[in-house]
Amino acid sequence: MKTAQELYTDGLRDHFAPAMRALGLTGWRHTFSLPDEGHWALIGVVRRPLGDRVRFTLELSLTGKQDWADSGLPGLRPDPRVRYGVETWRARIGELLPVQDEMWWEVLPGPRWQVAVEDAVAAVRHYALPELLRLVDRHRTGETYLSRAGLADVNAVLLSASVARIQRAELTDKTLVLTGAWSRSDPVAREVLQGVAEGFLSAGDERFRAVRCADTLGRELWVFPGR
Numbered sequence: 048m049k050t051a052q053e054l055y056t057d058g059l060r061d062h063f064a065p066a067m068r069a070l071g072l073t074g075w076r077h078t079f080s081l082p083d084e085g086h087w088a089l090i091g092v093v094r095r096p097l098g099d100r101v102r103f104t105l106e107l108s109l110t111g112k113q114d115w116a117d118s119g120l121p122g123l124r125p126d127p128r129v130r131y132g133v134e135t136w137r138a139r140i141g142e143l144l145p146v147q148d149e150m151w152w153e154v155l156p157g158p159r160w161q162v163a164v165e166d167a168v169a170a171v172r173h174y175a176l177p178e179l180l181r182l183v184d185r186h187r188t189g190e191t192y193l194s195r196a197g198l199a200d201v202n203a204v205l206l207s208a209s210v211a212r213i214q215r216a217e218l219t220d221k222t223l224v225l226t227g228a229w230s231r232s233d234p235v236a237r238e239v240l241q242g243v244a245e246g247f248l249s250a251g252d253e254r255f256r257a258v259r260c261a262d263t264l265g266r267e268l269w270v271f272p273g274r
Contacts, residue, residue, distance in 0.1 A: 048156050055101040055154045058164035059092065066168040070176055078127060081179050086111055086135070088179040090171065091127035095151070102151045105140040105167065107175055109182050136182055143174040143263065145228040147212065174263055181215075181226075181265070192216040192223055192255075201243055208239045214263065223247055223255040231268050244271035
């Protein structure tokens, strides 16, 4: 029987890497890049052997290509698994998932070892890649309304009501778009977010006339117009 390390290596080479390329990313082994003229939009696989198993997670980063060139740091491109200080944005995959916490997959010897790799591919398809695409597009056309730090007080209110936090608050076409791991079938989330939207609208900011809430795949959930 193959060891966990051997299965992990096989999984990345034969399953994870081909899936990344099928999604439009370039790269191999442990780092993959979303093609873009102005940014390094990257996904890196972080491995942690642990006894009879191998644990792994994903690191994501966005760095301006000119910022990287001006930094004088070694390498043709950043390694998303390394924190340099010149990144525009970086996160671990768990921050983008509904769990909003550390996420490690485990490869163990046995008939179901490939499930961890398949789950990681699904996380990239449904969360990591859409986030990178939005970030790249935002830096071309959009505007951040509040940073993650600026959302801390609002997210504390959401947390107290057991509602998922706001991951992003961006301005697009006179609309403030709030993105988070919400569901249209959650009436509590809708009620609490309506109150949040009314608070934003009451500020009288002329840059937006409505608040739209979207899930992490960009699907519209609710729209709250200003009065």
